[in-house]
Amino acid sequence: MLKIIATRVIEAFIALLLMSIVIFLLSRLTGDPIALLLGDGATDADKIAMAQELGLDRPLPVQYLNFLGNALTGDFGQSVTAGKQPALDLVLSRLPASLSLAGVALIFTLIIGIVFGVLASVTRNSPIDVAARLIALVGQSVPSFWLGIVLMYIFAVQLRLLPTSGYGRPEHYILPAATLGLFTLAAITRLVRSSMLEALGSEYIKLARVKGLSESIVIWKHALANSLIPVITFMGTFFAVMITGAVIVETVFSWPGIGRLAYESILSRDFPVVQTVVLVITSLFIIANLLVDILYIVVDPRMRSRG
Amino acid sequence: MMTLETETPLLEMREVSVRLGRGAQAPALIENIDLKIFPGETVGLVGESGSGKTTLGMALMRLLPPLLDQGLSGEIFYDGEDIANLRAGELARLRGGEISMILQDPMASLNPIFSIGNQLKEGLRLNATAKGNLEARAIQALESVRIPSPKTRLANHPHQMSGGMRQRVVGAISLTRSPRLLIADEPTTSLDVTIQYQFLELLKDLQKRMRMAMLFITHDFGVVAKMCDRVAVMYAGQIVEEGPVRDIFNRPAHWYTRALLESVPTVDHAPERLPTIPGSPPTITGRPRGCRFHPRCANAQSKCLEPPVDVEVGAKHHAKCWFPLRAQRGAA
Ligand SMILES: Nc1ncnc2c1ncn2[C@@H]1O[C@H](COP(=O)(O)OP(=O)(O)OP(=O)(O)O)[C@@H](O)[C@H]1O
Ligand code: SF4
Ligand SMILES: [Mg+2]
DSSP states (O other), X not given: OHHHHHHHHXXXXXXXXXXXXXXXXXXXXXXXXXXXXXXXXXXXXXXXXXXXXXXXXXXXXXXXXXXXXXXXXXXXXBOSSGXXXXXXXXXXXXXXXXXXXXXXXHXXXXXXXXXXXXXXXXXXXXXXXXXXXXXXXXXXXXXXXXXXXHHIIIIIIXXXXXXXXXXXXXXXXXHHHHHHHHHHHHHHHHHHXXXXXXXXXXHHHHHHHHTTOOHHHIIIIIIHHHHHHHHHHXXXXXXXXXXXXXHHHHHHTTOOSHHHHHHHXXXXXXXXXXXXXXXXXXXXXXXXXXXXXXXXHHHOHHHHTOO | OXXXXXXOOSEEEEEEEEESSSOXXXXXXXXXXXXXXXXXXXXXXXXXXXXXHHHHHHHHHTOSOHHHHHXXXXXXXXXXXXXXXXXXXXXXXXXXXXXXXXXXXXXXXXXXXXXXXXXXXHHHXXXXXXXXXXXXXXXXXXXXXTOSSHHHHTTOOGGGSOHHHHHHHHHHHHHTTOXXXXXXXXXXXXXXXXXXXXXXXXXXXXXXXXXXXXXXXXXXXXXXXXXXSEEEEEETTEEEEEEEHHHHHHSOOSHXXXXXXXXXXXXXXXXXXXXXXXXXXXXXXXOOSSSTXXXXXXXXXXXXXXXXXXXXXXXXXXXXXXXXXXXXXXXX
């Protein structure tokens, strides 16, 4: 088991390294950083001097090693706006808002999605099941910017129950988390419902009933344990959906996270910040997938004894 | 063992049918089944694949899939109580401790997520009257089906065990609560011959100690001869013949039973090529009228297009055939 986990960790490191190369190359291919830094009025001499100062006249592999070395010491360059703040500091200061929003959304979608999926599967074709299927359909087809605006209009503008924006208190989370989570909620509900239906028809469920176990143990222990495995498999994807969704949701609700930071810095062509946001998000993504892999190994005994 | 006339059956099925849903015209998987099982006896249930043996067993456990459970009709008296009309949820109190079943597909009947110990103890815990701690009783249960080093096995997961081992674990789980009626659905088909023999011995042993009644579903007449007191022969969803095991072997009355017996090698009857029954059994939607066996029967006559009545052909021996065989088998 430790051996498999060690392999996964090494794989994650390799992925991080490959990712840094890709991001580095992209940053050198998309536009001229010197022109960006100096602005329009710069002379050629200024540009050459700048290139030498930043090491941009050296061969690409050397530049990459420099970039990597800087990155390892936490130096990702400075924001071109916002008083030349270090890019990493700027991104990290926005990270807690994003992570807490994604965390709240993920926890609630998991709980609601699992409960809903299970109830739908055991009361097949009942009103609960129909409602679950409807949510699954709507949740996966409604674009989140539209959903966010509609929710804001109904609950904040018309009913005045919740704030339109803001950050810090629990009620601030409700609308953005609902907007961010609906797609994943729909996906989890569907996934749990279909894998529960499969599990409920299986032989081990028959044996559990043959033993005389109560229906609640049969459903919530024997069937659900097996139905959660596909959910765990998709957790990495759910996380990715949440992170990418954050750009839109944070912008709609003025949420001070890295999603909105990415949006703003793209608009202001703040290149070092965009690059750092991308780097941080992809790192998060790789780490999340690593955690999911480990969780998977811990939960499924068949994975544990492999390799 | 012999059953006494005066004894009341532990289980009695009256006119039990299982259809594909509630409608009276829906195709039937099994139809008008009458069967009694007395305490301590073993009744064999034989018949070709698809004849409805598993469906009958599942109906007794009330473990049919929802559509088929809705299509269950007739009466199933267990210990005097009609369980055919209980809600499926109320059945939990009978399952495991009163009626239990060894499922046909043992490879898939253990939950892959939980350890053997976990799955055994779950059932044991429901046994309020038993003494001793759970761990000890779980070890004992594995010992009773001759699993070597049972203590370490408790921590194993199903995928870490061989097929024969899993089969015996499933057996242990189904038997731990000392049921009064065990439905064994081809419990030995996936085992090799020596292990098969051991497992049957084990069942007989447990049966003797606990005076358990068994419904033994199998394709194998060797196993029937070894295990059963009485045999019911199923064809296309009906019991076509039923009687004491010797009579069924020596003086089968139904033409299907004879054909089935002739397709089995015996010590004194092992030709180069076994005769097989020509044709194949009908599907549940394409069952012929009259005697369902008539398209394949060597003796079919126009009378056979009417449904045959169940006739007594010997002591406690009856068959659904217009022209039952009378002769001793092999005598002709
Ligand atoms: N859920 C179901 N829906 C529709 N038809 C079914 C269902 N389950 C079983 N059947 C059909 O009912 C018939 C009886 O099946 P059953 O499993 O009881 O046969 P069996 O005698 O146990 O066969 P085998 O010896 O292969 O185990 C078969 O024709 C089968 O295809
Ligand atoms: S009733 Fe007719 S067709 Fe059926 S087994 Fe008897 S002889 Fe054959
Ligand atoms: Mg079967």
